[in-house]
Amino acid sequence: MKATLLPRQNVRLMWFKVERTKFQTERKVEFMYNSEDTQQATINRSAQFQYVFTDVPKPVPASQIVIFDKILGLPQAYGQTNGSVGSRLSTTWETESELEIMDRLVSYTEGKESIKIEPPPPNMRQRLKEVEIREREDTVTRKITLKNLTEREMRDVQLHLVENKEVRFDSTKTELFKKDPPEVIWKVEVPADGTASVEFSLKIQLMKVFEIEREPSKKERDLEKIRTPQ
Amino acid sequence: MKINPQPIKFIIFSGGGGLVFRRQSVKLTPGINTFEIDEVPAAFDPKTATVELIDAPESIEVVQLDVKRPDKTIISQFMGREKTAATNIINAAADLRGQSREKIIQIVESTHYRSYEDVVGSFTVIINSKITTTIDLEIRYFLEDARIKWEPSVHIALDQTSGEATLEGFILVMNNSDFTYPQCELQFAEFELAQAVSEAGYLENLEAEQSAQNVVPQSQMVKNLKRMSRILM
Numbered sequence: 154m155k156a157t158l159l160p161r162q163n164v165r166l167m168w169f170k171v172e173r174t175k176f177q178t179e180r181k182v183e184f185m186y187n188s189e190d191t192q193q194a195t196i197n198r199s200a201q202f203q204y205v206f207t208d209v210p211k212p213v214p215a216s217q218i219v220i221f222d223k224i225l226g227l228p229q230a231y232g233q234t235n236g237s238v239g240s241r242l243s244t245t246w247e248t249e250s251e252l253e254i255m256d257r258l259v260s261y262t263e264g265k266e267s268i269k270i271e272p273p274p275p276n277m278r279q280r281l282k283e284v285e286i287r288e289r290e291d292t293v294t295r296k297i298t299l300k301n302l303t304e305r306e307m308r309d310v311q312l313h314l315v316e317n318k319e320v321r322f323d324s325t326k327t328e329l330f331k332k333d334p335p336e337v338i339w340k341v342e343v344p345a346d347g348t349a350s351v352e353f354s355l356k357i358q359l360m361k362v363f364e365i366e367r368e369p370s371k372k373e374r375d376l377e378k379i380r381t382p383q
Numbered sequence: 384m385k386i387n388p389q390p391i392k393f394i395i396f397s398g399g400g401g402l403v404f405r406r407q408s409v410k411l412t413p414g415i416n417t418f419e420i421d422e423v424p425a426a427f428d429p430k431t432a433t434v435e436l437i438d439a440p441e442s443i444e445v446v447q448l449d450v451k452r453p454d455k456t457i458i459s460q461f462m463g464r465e466k467t468a469a470t471n472i473i474n475a476a477a478d479l480r481g482q483s484r485e486k487i488i489q490i491v492e493s494t495h496y497r498s499y500e501d502v503v504g505s506f507t508v509i510i511n512s513k514i515t516t517t518i519d520l521e522i523r524y525f526l527e528d529a530r531i532k533w534e535p536s537v538h539i540a541l542d543q544t545s546g547e548a549t550l551e552g553f554i555l556v557m558n559n560s561d562f563t564y565p566q567c568e569l570q571f572a573e574f575e576l577a578q579a580v581s582e583a584g585y586l587e588n589l590e591a592e593q594s595a596q597n598v599v600p601q602s603q604m605v606k607n608l609k610r611m612s613r614i615l616m
């Protein structure tokens with residue numbers, strides 16, 4: 154493209170224009186639990202969204218994006234892209250304010266505790282008599298409710314539960330989209346101005362370790378008496 | 384002979400600066416022909432400057448290129464005085480509403496923001512020819528001036544009802560140098576950079592390099608380019 158660059162001037166050049174290209178709004182909620190927050194009555198969560206455009210004719214590098222509402226002709230959002238991949242251009246993930254998400258506790262069942270006694274590790278044998286390990290597996294059922302605050306249906310809202318060593322996924326009443334440990338994914342349709350929910354159970358592995366100190370021998374007790382002045 | 388080849392192509396890099404192509408027809412006479420190139424910014428990289436003789440016969444060859452940047456310390460002293468003079472003009476001006484207002488402001492602004500990259504460097508081409516002829520002489524140099532850069536911007540109009548959008552891409556080109564590139568073919572190259580370019584630009588440490596007197600001029604911009612990602616247009 155030919156242009157004139159004048160000294161101390163900025164030039165804005167038209168680069169490309171595409172009309173009537175299809176776009177999708179992708180929404181996702183990523184969440185994980187630990188042994189403490191699984192018992193919490195309510196957890197407020199927020200979704201993220203991005204726009205995805207296909208058939209973009211030019212390779213777009215990392216740029217700023219100004220999004221307008223075509224009908225109103227007014228700016229709607231200001232975003233960024235990390236650049237296009239092939240003909241696919243997506244904006245960076247932003248917080249979705251039009252989807253309200255509540256994560257509520259349905260039930261919490263404590264499992265039976267098992268007690269194991271083990272010898273102390275070699276480097277602690279001087280001090281410890283034994284190590285007591287108490288293990289329990291609790292089951293928690295939680296329900297995530299998504300409320301659509303718009304007049305349009307929200308399709309394929311993805312819920313990503315990420316498992317960890319303490320909290321593992323157990324079961325769900327809602328059909329899973331994909332189970333790829335450590336991720337469990339649901340895809341949910343949220344009707345316009347309506348709600349949708351997902352209920353699932355988790356297993357929580359709780360382990361407590363107690364160090365049982367060794368009783369001092371008679372010789373040690375006698376020595377202690379000598380050291381401590383009466 | 385002094386010549387001023389016009390910029391025909393300018394590939395501007397994402398981190399600032401770029402590669403300039405300038406071309407002019409020159410008349411050669413048998414023997415040594417010396418051409419002093421005018422309007423070469425001091426920000427040109429003398430280490431990577433090249434000359435090409437377009438479609439030249441074998442009887443013509445480039446003997447040597449004399450390339451030199453002016454001394455930054457001395458230029459900075461001159462510019463310091465010019466900036467003080469510009470400030471004095473504004474301070475002493477009783478009324479700047481006359482016909483020359485725009486012109487005065489332009490001169491003062493140019494002087495105020497003038498930096499080392501805005502002065503001219505020295506680029507001389509020495510050609511040996513066995514015949515009398517006219518050829519196209521093309522010079523190329525990297526411009527280590529971070530004040531010339533580009534930034535893309537995309538405007539998207541969404542129609543939520545139809546699920547269709549209109550995408551418009553723009554490129555904002557910033558030329559904060561004192562040089563003009565008239566009707567020049569522009570290209571925009573995106574590079575991965577080894578490190579972000581500081582606000583002071585590529586030639587921040589040039590004074591130290593030049594004052595050492597025993598250091599061969601080094602390229603600053605080119606060595607910062609890690610890998611080219613794409614050329615936009």
